[in-house]
Amino acid sequence: MREDQAAPPPADVELIGRRTPQRSTVLGALIGSAEFLSAQALHLRLLAAGEHVGLSTVYRTLTALAEAGRADVVRDPGGERLFRYRPSPQHRHYLLCRVCGTGLPVDSSLVGSWAAGISASSGFADVQHTVELTGTCPDCLREQ
Amino acid sequence: MREDQAAPPPADVELIGRRTPQRSTVLGALIGSAEFLSAQALHLRLLAAGEHVGLSTVYRTLTALAEAGRADVVRDPGGERLFRYRPSPQHRHYLLCRVCGTGLPVDSSLVGSWAAGISASSGFADVQHTVELTGTCPDCLREQ
DNA sequence: GCGCACATGACAACGGTTCTCATGTCGTTT
C-alpha cells in the first residue's frame, strides 16, 4: 500500500441507489486505491481510518458496483475476490502483481477478438471470457 | 452427467506416490469424466457408486494431480475449483459450458504468445496467465 | 515377514461470503 488511506468523499461520482454516507465512504476508498483490494482489506482500511462501515455493507456496495460495471473483479489464487474501480465503462484486463496487488491495464483487444472467433466457430452461445495475468512487478522484484 | 459412473480401476495410468485403492478410484473417476468436476461432485459420484473414499482424500488426490500437471484446474463463477484429467502434459485452455460443465479444448497458442509479449514489454517477471471461456454449448442450448 | 514412512478418514477448524432481521435513514409526498 502506498497511497492515501481515507479518500475524501467523492463529490461528483454517481452512487448506486440511495446516497448514504457508507456508500460514499466505500466508493471513495475504492477510487482512492490504485490497487486491487479485497472487500475485507477495504473494510480494514476504513476501520483504521476511523470510518465505521459494516462488513456487510462493504460487500453489498462492492458487489453492486461490480454488477453495474463500475468495478473490475478478479480472483486471486486463494479464491478471494479483488475489486478495483473502473472509470471507463469498457471491459478491461489487468496484469496483476502477486506481491503488492498493483494492477496494470493491458491491451487485450487481441484476446477479445480471439474469444469472439472461438465463440463463432464453437457453436457455443453467450461466450464470456476472463483473462488474468499475474506476475511480479519491477518494484517488488527489486526489493527481493 | 452423461457418461459412466464408476470407471474401472485404470490399469496402466501412473499414480502419484503410493498405489492405493483410493487413489486409483479417484483417478479413475476423474479420467472417466469428460467434464470438469468439483472435488465434492466427484466425491458424491464415488459414494453413489458405492466407493467409500473420504472427502479429504479426494481433495488431496486432486490437488496433488493438479500440482503434478496431470489435471487442469478452473474456477467456476462461484469460486469453486473444478478439475479435469489432462492426458497431455501441455498447458491447455477450455471453453466451458455453464450448464452441463462440458469443457471443449480450444486453440490458445495465440493467447500464449500474447501473454508472452505482455510479459516482455511490461517488465513484470514470472508472468502466468489464466484464461477462462464460458458459454452455453449447442446441446444445452437446444434443450431450452 | 517387519517396520516405518506415508496414506486415510472422521471431524473440527478456517476463511471468505451471504443471509437474517431488527433498527435506522433517505427522499418523496402531503
Added chain:
DNA sequence: AAACGACATGAGAACCGTTGTCATGTGCGC
C-alpha cells in the same frame, strides 16, 4: 415541515468450499 414507506445498515449467525488434525491403517522396500 412532518410523516411515511421503501430501501439501507450492521451485528451476528449461517453457509460452503477447503484445509488441518490426529489416531489408525497400509503399501512397499528391506
